[in-house]
Amino acid sequence: MLAILHPNTALDSDAYRQTMHYLENLPGVSLRVHEIQGASQRLTEVYLLGDTKTLDKEEIEALPAVERAIRISDDYRILGRHKDDNRQSGFTYNGVEFSQNNLNIFAGLCAVDVPEHVEQMMQALEDAGEVCTRMGAYKPRTNPYSFQGHGKGCLPWVFEKAGKHGIKVVAMEITHESHIEEIDTCLEKLGRPTGVMLQVGTRNTQNFELLKAIGRQTTYPVLLKRGFGITLNESLNAAEYLASEGNANVIFCLRGMKTEAGQPHRNMVDFAHVPAVKRLTRMPVCVDPSHSVGSRDRAPDGILDVMHATAQGVIAGANMVLVDFHPKPEKALVDGPQALLMNELPAYLEDIRLCHDTWKKRQAIYQRLKDNTAE
Numbered sequence: 567m568l569a570i571l572h573p574n575t576a577l578d579s580d581a582y583r584q585t586m587h588y589l590e591n592l593p594g595v596s597l598r599v600h601e602i603q604g605a606s607q608r609l610t611e612v613y614l615l616g617d618t619k620t621l622d623k624e625e626i627e628a629l630p631a632v633e634r635a636i637r638i639s640d641d642y643r644i645l646g647r648h649k650d651d652n653r654q655s656g657f658t659y660n661g662v663e664f665s666q667n668n669l670n671i672f673a674g675l676c677a678v679d680v681p682e683h684v685e686q687m688m689q690a691l692e693d694a695g696e697v698c699t700r701m702g703a704y705k706p707r708t709n710p711y712s713f714q715g716h717g718k719g720c721l722p723w724v725f726e727k728a729g730k731h732g733i734k735v736v737a738m739e740i741t742h743e744s745h746i747e748e749i750d751t752c753l754e755k756l757g758r759p760t761g762v763m764l765q766v767g768t769r770n771t772q773n774f775e776l777l778k779a780i781g782r783q784t785t786y787p788v789l790l791k792r793g794f795g796i797t798l799n800e801s802l803n804a805a806e807y808l809a810s811e812g813n814a815n816v817i818f819c820l821r822g823m824k825t826e827a828g829q830p831h832r833n834m835v836d837f838a839h840v841p842a843v844k845r846l847t848r849m850p851v852c853v854d855p856s857h858s859v860g861s862r863d864r865a866p867d868g869i870l871d872v873m874h875a876t877a878q879g880v881i882a883g884a885n886m887v888l889v890d891f892h893p894k895p896e897k898a899l900v901d902g903p904q905a906l907l908m909n910e911l912p913a914y915l916e917d918i919r920l921c922h923d924t925w926k927k928r929q930a931i932y933q934r935l936k937d938n939t940a941e
Contacts, residue, residue, distance in 0.1 A: 567618040568636045569626055570653070571610040581630035588629055589614065592621070600644065600814045603658050611653075613644060642802055644809035645816065645847045655848040656885075657815045659787045660734045660761030662697060664817060664850045669885055669922045672737045673911065674699035676856070676890045677713065677900035678720045681727070686893040688731040690908055694915055699728070700737040700888055704745055705900055706769050713899040718745075721752040729759020737789055737888060739765035743779035750785065765789045768821060771804045772796065781811025789817045789852060789888070794824040798839060802847060817886055818849045820879070822858030831871065832860020832904070837879035844883060852886035853879030860904050872906065873917060880921040881928070887918060 569589065575582050589597055594617035602609045614621065618637075626635040638648045647653070656665030664670060674687055678701050691699055701724050705715035728736050740746060749762055764786045770776055771793035780788055788808055792801040805816050820840065822833025835858045843851045855875040863871045876887060892898045892905035906914060 567614040567621055567623070567626065568638050568648070569612040569614065569629070569632050570634050570636070571612065571631045572633045573607040573609055575610055575631050577610075579631070585629040585631035586612075589626075593617075595621075598644070598810070598812070600809070600812070602654055602814065604654055604656075609654055613638075615643070641799075642806050642847055644814055645802070645806055645849055647846065647848055653848060655844075656850045657787065659763070659815065662734050662761075664787065664815075664885065666844050666848070666850055666883075666885055669880065669887070669918070670698050670735075671696060671915065671918060672698045672700045672735075672852075672886060672888045673891045673906075673914075674701050674737075675892060675898075676700070676905065677702040677705050677898065678716055678724055679897070679899045681723050683893050684724055684727050686908065687891060688727050688733055690891075690911055691733065692731040694911060696915070697732060697734045698737070699733050699735075700765075700890075701728075702900065703738055704741050705739070706741045706767055707900075718748040718752065721749060722756065725753060725756050725760050729756070733760055735761045735763050737763045737765050739767045740780070741767070741770060741776075743776060746780065746783060746786070761786075763787050763789050763817075765791070766804075767791055768794050768824075771801055774804075774807060777804060777807040778811050781808035781813045784813050784815070787815035787817065788813060789819055789886075791819040791821045791854070792823075792836070798842070802843070805847070805849065816849055817852050818843050818847070819852035819854055819886075819888060820858075821854035821888075830861075830863070831858060833858050835859065835875050835878070837875065837882060837884070840879055840882040840884050850885035851883070852888055853884045854888040855879065856888070856890035856901070856904050856906075860901075862904060862906075870906075872904065873914060876914075876918060877921045880918055881925050883925050889914075 596615050598613040600611045623635050636650050703715050703720050704717055764780055768791045790805050805818055808816050820836050823836050825834050828834030837853050840851050855872045859872045859875050890905040893908050895902040895905040898905055
């Protein structure tokens with residue numbers, strides 16, 4: 567069962583204390599409290615775990631701080647919708663909203679190489695009015711001799727340049743829980759010029775100890791990529807691992823399925839699952855066209871496959887795009903052949919906004935149909 571408190575309930579109020587005292591003394595029930603910071607209000611959700619079948623829903627709703635109660639299923643207890651469309655989806659972090667209704671674009675370097683390329687990338691984003699980017703400092707690689715990323719050594723100049731160019735959120739993959747402390751320490755020393763979204767790569771989607779460690783911190787939101795070749799349900803449960811440890815500020819990323827059936831693309835593009843994830847959970851959904859397509863191949867219509875794949879995800883309602891750009895792809899240390907060029911950034915952003923506007927218009931069409939049917 568889930569108890570949703572009245573918006574902006576103060577944690578030191580009598581109503582909150584009375585409510586929590588009652589809930590904490592329910593036999594056979596443990597509590598998990600999650601706070602969700604939205605653009606205009608803070609919501610507190612209290613998850614009642616254990617033997618809750620005999621609990622009286624109306625009795626819980628009568629508690630002074632409780633707005634309403636919801637019975638939840640076993641699947642995705644915290645992140646799931648549970649047939650309740652009224653609960654808030656997403657969160658606000660460092661002034662940027664992440665929800666199932668908006669769109670954020672994280673264009674940047676798959677792997678940080680030299681300060682000059684980071685500077686050029688962030689300058690281009692600032693010129694385009696973008697406030698988010700991707701920057702890979704820690705790179706898990708299949709080949710042990712491949713470039714593994716500069717690690718904590720590049721964090722100071724990446725974060726300083728982000729602050730200089732007004733970048734509010736940097737998506738950065740981590741591969742070990744020690745990286746959380748390295749990022750946090752560096753940001754603190756620099757006066758927190760930017761924010762970081764911790765990224766869980768496809769190889770670590772079932773690294774449960776890493777998921778638990780990331781979930782135990784609530785300072786940074788998390789971008790979790792779908793696992794290489796596992797089911798959607800298994801990947802969504804990986805996201806639930808994060809939430810069950812305390813951090814429900816999670817974005818789910820579709821990045822293609824590893825299968826030979828996806829050829830000639832690097833992976834089988836799975837962006838048809840965008841609406842499915844939004845229906846099953848309250849998580850914003852990200853698409854990663856670069857790692858899905860894995861090339862700069864161009865269709866006869868003159869449009870790159872990666873741009874077509876992006877459009878498919880956005881027009882289906884994606885809320886975030888994670889995409890590789892590089893000032894000099896031929897010198898990139900990771901995934902250079904799939905990176906988009908800097909002079910392609912304006913057209914790419916225009917294409918994405920066109921697709922997002924089309925998604926909104928599609929929504930309106932079917933809302934009218936729904937309204938007319940209900941009359």
